Amino acid sequence: MAWTEDRVETLKxxxxxxxxxxxxxxxxxxxxxxxxIIGKVHRLKLSGRATPSRxxxxxxxxxxxxxxxxxxxxxxxxxxxxxxxxxxRETPEAPPPLxxxxxxxxxxxxxxxxxxxxxxxxxxxxTEPDFRFCGRKSKAAxxxxxxxxxxAYQPQSRRRRRGPESANAALDALANARRxxx
Numbered sequence: 001m002a003w004t005e006d007r008v009e010t011l012k013x014x015x016x017x018x019x020x021x022x023x024x025x026x027x028x029x030x031x032x033x034x035x036x037i038i039g040k041v042h043r044l045k046l047s048g049r050a051t052p053s054r055x056x057x058x059x060x061x062x063x064x065x066x067x068x069x070x071x072x073x074x075x076x077x078x079x080x081x082x083x084x085x086x087x088x089r090e091t092p093e094a095p096p097p098l099x100x101x102x103x104x105x106x107x108x109x110x111x112x113x114x115x116x117x118x119x120x121x122x123x124x125x126x127t128e129p130d131f132r133f134c135g136r137k138s139k140a141a142x143x144x145x146x147x148x149x150x151x152a153y154q155p156q157s158r159r160r161r162r163g164p165e166s167a168n169a170a171l172d173a174l175a176n177a178r179r180x181x182x
Contacts, residue, residue: 001031003040011037015046098147099123101135109135119145121152 007028014024021037028037100108100123109118109132119134120143136145144152 001036007032008040008044011040012044012046015041098134098136098145100132103135109133119143119148121145121148 010028011024014027019027021034021041024037025032025034098121102108103113103118107113111133114120114133117138119136119138121134122131123134124131134145134148136147138145139149142149
């Protein structure tokens with residue numbers, strides 16, 4: 001492919017308008033590839049664009065505030081989300097941390113003293129000298145005691161099947177994306 005003066009001018013115009021290399025290659029057609037556009041832009045030492053080729057990324061939303069839980073029944077009014085009403089859930093409160101239990105020898109469980117029947121829940125920072133393991137009796141076929149197993153293994157929430165309106169919205173979004181690239 002030869003770069004004529006007309007093609008170079010078209011490239012410069014489209015580049016300053018903010019089109020991406022792929023969009024410019026499509027616009028110019030006739031076997032012009034994205035890589036050819038990128039190479040020519042670098043050889044011409046074209047500066048940045050007037051407008052970005054992609055919309056700016058949205059800023060990360062701050063983490064939602066934790067919901068207060070009630071000790072009684074959850075609110076009876078259903079919440080509504082993006083995909084219709086959802087079932088209100090009560091978040092379980094985390095049990096207070098357990099202190100490590102000393103072994104019969106009076107020592108605390110370490111990597112060297114762990115067995116199949118000792119809770120292997122780590123307590124503390126592994127880089128600190130006071131790091132140890134829970135040391136309580138573990139459940140059968142589990143590496144943790146009852147208290148730590150309830151923290152480690154959370155029940156899976158049921159998957160909600162999306163309704164037809166959310167499927168239609170996804171199809172509309174795909175159609176809009178295709179229209180923008182054509």
